[in-house]
Amino acid sequence: MLKVLMACVWLLGSAYGAIAQAASVVFLNPGRSSETFWVSYAQFMQAGAKDLGLDLRVRYSERDNQTTLAHAREALLGTERPDYLVLVNEQYVAPQIMRMAQGSGVKLLIVSNALTPDQVQLLDAYNDTGLIGTMVADDEQAGYLMLTDLMRQHGPVAPGTTLDLLAFSGAKTTPVAQLRVQGMQRALAEHPEVRLRQLVYGEWSRQRAFEQASQLFKRYPQTALVWSANDEMALGAMQALQDTGRVPGKDVLFSAANSSPQILAARLDGRLSTLVAGHFTLGGWAMVLIHDEAKGVDIGARGGRNRQQALFQLIDAAQARRLSGPLPSVDFRALSAVGKPASYRYPFSLQLLLR
Known part of the structure; x- marks a missing residue:
């Protein structure tokens, strides 16, 4: 009986440890919670997070920059800070969030809208923003x-x-x-x-x-x-x-x-x-990068920290019909660079959903 009890305690401890070690992510979604593109973007992101064991929360701004900044302030300065904050440089809002992130310990990943060259110059003085990279479509x-x-x-x-x-x-x-x-x-x-x-x-x-x-x-x-x-x-x-x-x-x-x-x-x-x-998949691919970065992978060595993915493609009638139905599940774990050789490059593409 004692052995059984000890085994149960060990299992519970292992489960708790797995939960405790799950990297937490907040996504500052710039769109509306009723907006088809940004909802599908977040759903694909959530599928990736679930498959990769990430704890993802999505915060919609409803196309209001002040709401985005309020959500950023809560994530970066509140008592329950995530490990990672994913944001979009919509309406040029990223620099304010990056300044807010200084010294917070939260790592940032910018998706979809990268920093402009002028913003990069202005942010040179802000080194401790925790920015791990950017990921945009072509x-x-x-x-x-x-x-x-x-x-x-x-x-x-x-x-x-x-x-x-x-x-x-x-x-x-x-x-x-x-x-x-x-x-x-x-x-x-x-x-x-x-x-x-x-x-x-x-x-x-x-x-x-x-x-x-x-x-x-x-x-x-x-x-x-x-x-x-x-x-x-x-x-x-x-x-x-x-x-x-x-x-x-x-x-x-x-x-x-x-x-x-x-x-x-x-x-x-x-x-x-x-x-x-094809660009609605960006959030899902971003989850792979965050998962790998949390596992100690040098994502910069596998295609760079500032990534432009060739995600857009022309959609013919057959592909439109395919995308109109239930999308196939993606094995996000198989896309991870964890355990892969140094030559491995992430094969992010819409084709993963059109096969």
Whole structure:
């Protein structure tokens, strides 16, 4: 009986030790708790954390920077500090959080929106911020792919003629939005037959883009192409076109980024001609890096601490159908560098979900 009791105590102690050793993570989610992209981003992150034995809490800011800062203050200066804080440089908020983190003992990982070059210079004096790295997607390439594929879908243009383009970017002070616009501009330089009539900032909002597009389609009735930095703005602009009696995908070709159910449906029914996706996986891959860093892996030696992952890819109809159904589970533990040779590189890719 005593042996059984001692064995139970040992098992309980082992279980408690495993729980106590689980690295804790707080994610400052800049989106709304009802926003499809940021919810799916957090869900994939939670799947990774669960598989890797991390204790993850997600705090939504509801698109309010003051809420983000309040959540950061609670995590960094409160009594129950996490081991890691994951944040997004949305609306340039990262430097304030990094200054707040000085001396807190909490390690930081920036995802999706990296520090701007100016911010990096300003933060040179802040060495003790606990920043272990950044992890972003190839947003410039996403912007480029959308416009070049729109042109492929449209086909050749008669000599001496031009195509009118409208573009909907996100928030002006968001690095991701700026990079996607830069990619679009690179594609424009390769296609002089495309004339950008107007670039507007839809703030990632379907309603705002709908209102803007309702005016723009009147101002530029010959619009042939619409480039949108996300799915919500594309859907809003499509609705505005439909209200004029024209057909998205036939009278005007649309592009978008993201993989929400509605935009995937639009890709499948032909209203959307070009779709890029894959960056919602960033949070999940970030969990692998945090797991490995907590286990003593030098993540900088395996691809660098400031990582740009080639996550965006064009989504064809078959892939849109695949993403519309239940996604396959990912073995996040198998992606870890723990126990792998020094030559191992993280194989982060949307293809892990499309197999």
